[in-house]
Amino acid sequence: MKYKPSYCLTLCLTRILTLSFVMGECYILSSWNKCSHLKKVDKINITSYRLFTHLYQHIAALAFAVKETNDNQQLLPNVTLGFHIYNNRFTEIGTYLAAMELLSRRRRLAANYKCETENLPAAVISGPITDYCLHLATILCIYKIPQLIFGTSPVVNNDAQDIFLHRMFPNIDCQYDGILQLLLHFNWKWIGVVCLKDDTGEGFVQNVLPTFALKGICFHFIARLPKYAFTDGFDEFVEESYKIITVAMGSTANVIVVYGESPTIMVIRMMVYAAEIRDTPLEISTKVWVMTAQMEFAMISFVRDWDIDFLHGSVSFEIHSKALSGFKSFLQTRDPLSAKKDKFLWTFWEEVFNCDLPNPSLDKKGNMFCTGKEKLEHLPTSVFEMTMTSHSYSIYNAVYAVAHSLQAIHSFKLKHRAPPNGAGEQLWNIHPWQLNQFLRRIAFNNSAGEEVSFDQNGELLGGFDIINWVIFPNQSFVKIKVGRMEHQAPVDKRFIIQDDAIVWPSIFNQALPFSRCNNKCRFGFSKRKKEGEQFCCYDCIPCPEGKISNCTDADECFECPGYQYPNNDKDGCLPKEIIFLTFEEPLGIILAVFALKFSLITVFILGIFMKYRATSIVKANNRNLTYILLTSLLLSFLCALLFIGQPGKVTCLLQQTAFSVIFSVALSSILAKTITVILAFIATKPGSRIRRWMGKKLAYSIVLSCSLFQAAVSIAWLVTSPPFPDLDMYSVTQAIVLKCNEGSGGMRYALLGFMGFLALVSLTLAFLARKLPDSFNEAKFIAFSMLVFCSVWLCFIPTYLSTKGKNMVAVEIFSILASSFGLLSCIFSPKCYIILLKPELNSKKQLRKKRN
Known part of the structure; x- marks a missing residue:
């Protein structure tokens, strides 16, 4: 007879409490499974627990995967794969008990004692509760039995344990990053957080939430879910649940991130129930729940009729999965009447259809009997999902991972060891630690075409699907894939989501929910x-x-x-508009007109003085100085025109230098006139030695020396740091001022300072000489004119500094015109009056008369 060994997978389904389980009967599912014995566990009160109907799909996924591997003769030829199912009964003790039974002989709990070598467990599939997987690892690693976890991977600090853990769950950091990207994508910066009240929940709060905060996420509240309580302490559970749901629903945050595990949705439903029995109506459907991939929809019989509307529009993460052809048909062929040994199916069938299957050994009265023709697809999805969930998909892949690893071991032995005749049994004599080595390196494509492999840490290489929950009035729901988070993808393609495909809670009227502490700050x-x-x-x-x-x-x-x-x-x-003082604008026209008008007046006065150059008034106080003064005043008026119009290279070079040199000539001429008056008076005194200083040479030397000094400073300015056209972008808010940059401010202030010095000296000397006896004392008019000149330029300084833009140029032009016209009018208007209107006073006789 041909040798046909069988290997058993052990599935540790945490928190499955069916009637069969609690009675201590763990039946093998179908006739194709050759591990046809059963395990016994202690009996407990069957009225204390109820069936989680969704977990039957996990069992069905396991059976479906085992059936496919056994039907596939190319995968494991002449080998039958079977499995045992154990129950941990909600407790750590139950978990350790299941582990010890696995390691004991049949029908008797005797640790580390086995009398049979057949049907040795090749691996253990556990999940989805993290803590219980960790408890199992403590025992299984001692015997080097690989454990495939289809829930969240526990944190193991012991490398000896970690090496035997194979996680059918992608890198958890990828999920955390996906949640963060989701919050940032929808600009949800103000959220609430609900997490488990255990080590995993605290780890999430302590290690993950700070990274959220670094990206600008704030937490209005962080609430811890109470421990699951279905029997003892239910009143305390309701009280604590009521407090949490009140905080959550009273929060201004419209988005709540829930970090939980498989039964967490069941707990949230009980929290809502806790509010209802307090007659506290809560608008729980006003929140968007963002749930982690560890969670799945759980239902027990006594909450069957409770509303699940609060899940409408929720967003959850799930392990990436694809539909498996044949699984739905496999579920549809489940018939409890033809599979009487399948006690899981019997208990599940009675629970979901609320009927009793005919059983001669039990006297059932008062209940409706099941026909066996009921259809699973007619059940609401809140009771049972026909579509394979992500956890069931992980179980399916875990079975195939073990099967492919067994095949890899068999191929390795065939290749490296030629078996003698009759040694086929030795080829399949595989120890669990040998399987562990191949599991880490295994890679295969499942029947859906998805590649399954592990990284160096034993974590599944893959990503997460982003799921949108849509709830219907009949308490059914559909989960729509709206995005994906892929850890291995390029950075710009890791997070993908279809905004338009998402259905939001009804209260938001399909508008993107707003979840911020306050409204956004508008522009401005x-x-x-x-x-x-x-x-x-x-x-x-x-x-x-x-x-x-x-x-x-x-x-x-x-x-x-x-x-x-x-x-x-x-x-x-x-x-900004580029501006400068132009000849076309009113201000420029006015200043230009005045400059030309004053220039014409100056020319007119110069003409009068030249016409009447032989008269006494014209000859008095040095006629040539008068011509020099009038000419410089004429040039100063014309110099003002350099400041009007678009600044260019030439005009910028000439503006300040020409202005300073011309004004220096004018002021030095006035100074020379004043000194001439004073010396003329002193020279008339007997014995005065000043007479030899009298004459034109003194006056010309004063004018020439002062002018040459100012010209030398101007040339030095032009050589070292010449002015140039520049743009002033900041002095005027709404315009760019085109102006002449001075190049060197120090040079400009040196020129202005020297002119100020000349003005002050002239003013002082003229003021002192104003009462000297003379037939026509010009010092009086020079004193007044210099007073006007100094007043104009003293007013110019604060006005110029407080003015911006092209108005600064206008102020400077006005000061040039005003000061020049002040000199012109104060000094020459009295003389012109006498020359033109009082010619009788313009004679030597009259001058001698006044002098005497």
Whole structure:
């Protein structure tokens, strides 16, 4: 007879409490399974627990995978794969008991004692509760039995244990990053957090939430779910649940992240029930629940009629999965009447259809009998899902991972060891630790075409699907894939989501839910933190003058580029206009007209003095100095025209230098006139030695020396740091001023300082000489003219510094015109009056008369 060994997988389904389980009967599912014995566990009160109907799909997925591997003769030829199922009864003790029974002989709990070598467990599939998987690992690693976990991977600090753990769950950090990307994508910065009250929940709060905070996520509340309580302490459970749900529903956060495990949705449903029995109506459907991949929809009989509307529009993460052809048909062929040994199916069938299957050994009265023709697909999905869930998909892949590893071991032995005749049994004499080595390196494609493999840490290589829950009035639901988080994908393609495909809770009317501490700051405003509040809570303050913000929730306002200026709403920048004082604008026209008018007046006065050059008034106080003064005043009026129009290289070079040199000539001429008056008076005294200083040479030397000094400074300025055309972008808010950059401010101030010195000396000397006896004392008019000149330029300094843009040029032009015209009018108007209107006074006789 041909040798046909069988290997048994052990499935440790945590928190499956069917009637069969609690009675201590763990039946093998079908006739194709050759591990046809059963395990006994202690009996407990069967009224204390109920069946989680969704977990039958896990059992069915296991059976479906085993059936496929046994039917596939190319995968494991002449080998039958079977399995045992153990129950941990909600407790750590039950978990350890299941592990010890696995390691004991049949029908008797005797640890580390086996009398049979057949049907040795090749591996253990456990999950989905993290703590119980860790308890199993403590025992199984001693015997080097590999454990495939289809829930969240426990954190194992012992490398000796970790090496035997194979996680049918992708890297958990990928899921955390996916949740963070989801929150940031929808701009949900103000959230609530509900997590388990255990080590895994605290680890999530301590290690994961701080990374969320670094990305700008704030937490209005962090609540811990109470321990699952279905029997003892139910009142305390209800009380604690009521407090949590009240906080959650009273929160201003519209998004709640739930970190839980398989039964967590069941607990949330009980929390809602806790509020209902308190007659506290809560709008629980106003929140968007974001759930982790460890969670799955759980249902027990006494909550069957409870609403699940709060899940409508929720978003959850699930291990990436694909539909398996044949699984739905496999479920549809389940017939409890033809599979009487399948006590799981019997108990499940009676639970979901609320009927009793005919059993002659039991006297059942008062209940409706099942016909066996009921259809699973007619059940609401809240009772049972016909579509394979992600956890069931992981169980299916775990079975195939073991099967492919067994095949790899068999192929390895055939290749490296030629078996003698009759040694086929030795080829299949495989120890669990040998299987463990191949599991880490296994890679295969399942029947859905998905590649299954593990990384160096024993974690499944894969990603997560993003699921949107849509709830229907009949308490059915459909889970729609709307995105994906792929850890191995490029950075820009790791997180993918279809916004338009998501159905939001009804209260949001299909608009994107808003979940922030306060409304966004509009354009033109910036954020300011509220004292005593979290950083997500802030006030919105308008941008200060000259700054803008062109985005919502701006951290601070900023200035526009130099060529732009803020608009009135301070939410954008407008292009600045380039401005300068032109001949076309009114101000430029007025100044130009006055400059030309004053120039003509000066020419007129110069003409009068030249016409009447032989008269006494013209000859008095040095006629040539008068001509020099009038000419410089004429040039000063014309110099003002250099400041009007678009600044160019030539005009910038000439503006300040020509102005300073011309004014120096005028002031030095006035100074020479004043000194001439004083010396003329002193020279008339007997014995005065000043007479030899009298004459034209003194006057010319004063004018020439002062003018040459100013010209030398101007040339030095032009050589070292000449003025040049420049753009002033900041002095005027809405315009760019085209102006002449001085190049060296020190040089300009040196020129102005020297002119000021000449003006003060002239004013002082003229003031002292104003009462000297003379037929026509010009010192009086020079004193008054210099007083006007100094007053104009003293007023110029604060006015110029407080003016911006092209108005600065206008102020300087006005000062040039005003001071020049002050000199012209104060000095020459009295003389012109005598020459033109009082000619009788313009004679030597009259001058001698006045002098005497």
